[in-house]
Amino acid sequence: MTETVQTARAAHLRDGALLTVEDLHCSFKTPSGMVHAVRGVTFDVLPGETLGLVGESGSGKTTTGRAILQLPAGQKGKVVFDGQDLGKLGRRELRRMRRHLQMIFQDALSSFNPRRKIVDVVGEGLKIQGTRSHTIRERVADSLEQVGMNIDVIGERRPHEFSGGQNQRIAIARALAVGPRLIVCDEPVASLDVSVQARVLNVLEDVRESNDLSLIFISHDLAVIRVVSDRIAVMNRGKIVEIGPSDLIYSEPAHPYTRKLLDAVPVLDETERPVALREPLAFEDEDWGEVDHELVEVGPGHFAAISERALEALRARSAAART
Amino acid sequence: MTTNTTRPAVAGGGELLRVADLTLDIATPQGVAHVLRGVDLSVQRGTTLGIVGESGSGKSMLLRTVLGLLPSRATVGGRVVLDGVELGSLRPRERAEFVGRRVGIVFQNPMTSLNPVLPIAKQMSEASRYHLGLTKQQARRLSLDLLKQVGIPNAEKRLDDYPHQFSGGMRQRVMIAMALTTEPELLVADEATTALDVTIAKGILDLLEEIQRERQMTMIIVSHDLSIVAGRTDDVIVMYGGRIVDRRRTDQMFTGELHPYTSALVNSIPRLDMKPHTRLAALIGQPPSVFEPTLDEEAANRRDLERWETARVPETTANLKGQR
Numbered sequence: 001m002t003e004t005v006q007t008a009r010a011a012h013l014r015d016g017a018l019l020t021v022e023d024l025h026c027s028f029k030t031p032s033g034m035v036h037a038v039r040g041v042t043f044d045v046l047p048g049e050t051l052g053l054v055g056e057s058g059s060g061k062t063t064t065g066r067a068i069l070q071l072p073a074g075q076k077g078k079v080v081f082d083g084q085d086l087g088k089l090g091r092r093e094l095r096r097m098r099r100h101l102q103m104i105f106q107d108a109l110s111s112f113n114p115r116r117k118i119v120d121v122v123g124e125g126l127k128i129q130g131t132r133s134h135t136i137r138e139r140v141a142d143s144l145e146q147v148g149m150n151i152d153v154i155g156e157r158r159p160h161e162f163s164g165g166q167n168q169r170i171a172i173a174r175a176l177a178v179g180p181r182l183i184v185c186d187e188p189v190a191s192l193d194v195s196v197q198a199r200v201l202n203v204l205e206d207v208r209e210s211n212d213l214s215l216i217f218i219s220h221d222l223a224v225i226r227v228v229s230d231r232i233a234v235m236n237r238g239k240i241v242e243i244g245p246s247d248l249i250y251s252e253p254a255h256p257y258t259r260k261l262l263d264a265v266p267v268l269d270e271t272e273r274p275v276a277l278r279e280p281l282a283f284e285d286e287d288w289g290e291v292d293h294e295l296v297e298v299g300p301g302h303f304a305a306i307s308e309r310a311l312e313a314l315r316a317r318s319a320a321a322r323t
Numbered sequence: 324m325t326t327n328t329t330r331p332a333v334a335g336g337g338e339l340l341r342v343a344d345l346t347l348d349i350a351t352p353q354g355v356a357h358v359l360r361g362v363d364l365s366v367q368r369g370t371t372l373g374i375v376g377e378s379g380s381g382k383s384m385l386l387r388t389v390l391g392l393l394p395s396r397a398t399v400g401g402r403v404v405l406d407g408v409e410l411g412s413l414r415p416r417e418r419a420e421f422v423g424r425r426v427g428i429v430f431q432n433p434m435t436s437l438n439p440v441l442p443i444a445k446q447m448s449e450a451s452r453y454h455l456g457l458t459k460q461q462a463r464r465l466s467l468d469l470l471k472q473v474g475i476p477n478a479e480k481r482l483d484d485y486p487h488q489f490s491g492g493m494r495q496r497v498m499i500a501m502a503l504t505t506e507p508e509l510l511v512a513d514e515a516t517t518a519l520d521v522t523i524a525k526g527i528l529d530l531l532e533e534i535q536r537e538r539q540m541t542m543i544i545v546s547h548d549l550s551i552v553a554g555r556t557d558d559v560i561v562m563y564g565g566r567i568v569d570r571r572r573t574d575q576m577f578t579g580e581l582h583p584y585t586s587a588l589v590n591s592i593p594r595l596d597m598k599p600h601t602r603l604a605a606l607i608g609q610p611p612s613v614f615e616p617t618l619d620e621e622a623a624n625r626r627d628l629e630r631w632e633t634a635r636v637p638e639t640t641a642n643l644k645g646q647r
Contacts (some may be wrong), residue, residue: 230599268594
């Protein structure tokens, strides 16, 4: 662990957070050199809150999600969960901590051991935690019930017997079984049909509500992100370029990249797209693809990585709109 | 922005493709799969048709049947007429040649349809040398032109690259270039953008639309996602259980009463103007199985309607509990 220089707390961090990620950096060695997947990401999640993490492939959103669970840990920065710095925990302590932090993946089937029965797949975490076997069965039955499945019907079957949507629900049950407080969902519906996707999203909403969970929901699709998230962070090139309450991100997107994503989402009818997209930004930083601007507050709790000049133009326009 | 604008008038006109009472049965170890249960459709020249349905609805198999890309265990009934020629009357080799020249296809996963150990120039040349009888040099020049047209940067340098050296979006552009080699009259995109990020997908769909307009091609876009098809097609067909259950002009997608299944699909799609924590109207249960023997139409309709009705109202905590 390197000594981190104590810098001022980022303005968009809030009090009472369950999870705080500060200045997270992740890089990988590849045959073509070092890849800096995450280059200084700061955000937090309140208890019971859902944060949508959106961006394209390569934006660093998945790496960020995994680094929260220390899979692997970031090389720099802090992940603080419930007051504990996860980077400072030993292996055993971390394992105990993972009871509170779970993850579900895009391809549920490949995250399961194909030779195990569903009861064992769902109960795996509990077993690792050292739970007694009859308690395991009870907990597994309960979490399967929460995703609309019956242990007596499916418990003895194996993962390949289920459809993509059903496996994703089983993955949710597996995460729930250990009684987590936060679940990182990495593109959980990206490979599903729309009709099945709706079911999985509803189940996820349901278990979030009844278990008072915090969620980090990672997706490239702003329409999916919209229906689940209280707060949204938009990532591009390993950095957060815009973060704030969902309603503001959609009604007043301030970063060119957010607008680009909103413009690209396929929609049933154009009227659902934010009205704000119909007129250009007050001032657009043409260099946003290469230069990292600092996050500045553009609205209440709403921050965007834009230049001073863009911020001034934005303020001037909203002042003009008010008069 | 290209979506939901008025689409230009159809050039040329006339029917390019007609499918009449098409059935497809495939013998499997589990019994006979009734994949298509009587499909009728007609595509006019210069128009774009969208085919929508859940997995297993038969939309991809419909394409395969039309193109003659079926396993030998398949039994096909009905007629397919392409460019005035009844395909069933051709011998397999003639048919492959006839269809190969007239139809270009872009599949969902270019990695499985491209040969990983051949440079793309070589793979692209295959079709032009076979169907058009070009020399090696001519074929290479054509490949280069096409790669430029589909927006591959540094096309000269990339001709000898292998498929894995391209990103997902670029690979899909290579596939489009390949599909255009024989100057087809019909371009088919089967879930061509499903695996791609939204911004990349938009680029691909915009490109297809542009190419179609320039070349006055006919196009079929197949997707499980109605919102991909909305605004980019002239007509939409909705498939369910190997049948077409709804067909309409795309611009009349949302006027008047929707078909109950189309309405179920529409309700299940998340919208940009929804509020956080919106429960969606989900279709509960499985669509009809392909192994089901042919039901009488009335019974089938009744059963289907029952499932479609499940997506009338958004799921709530209360009714979710009731539907275990």
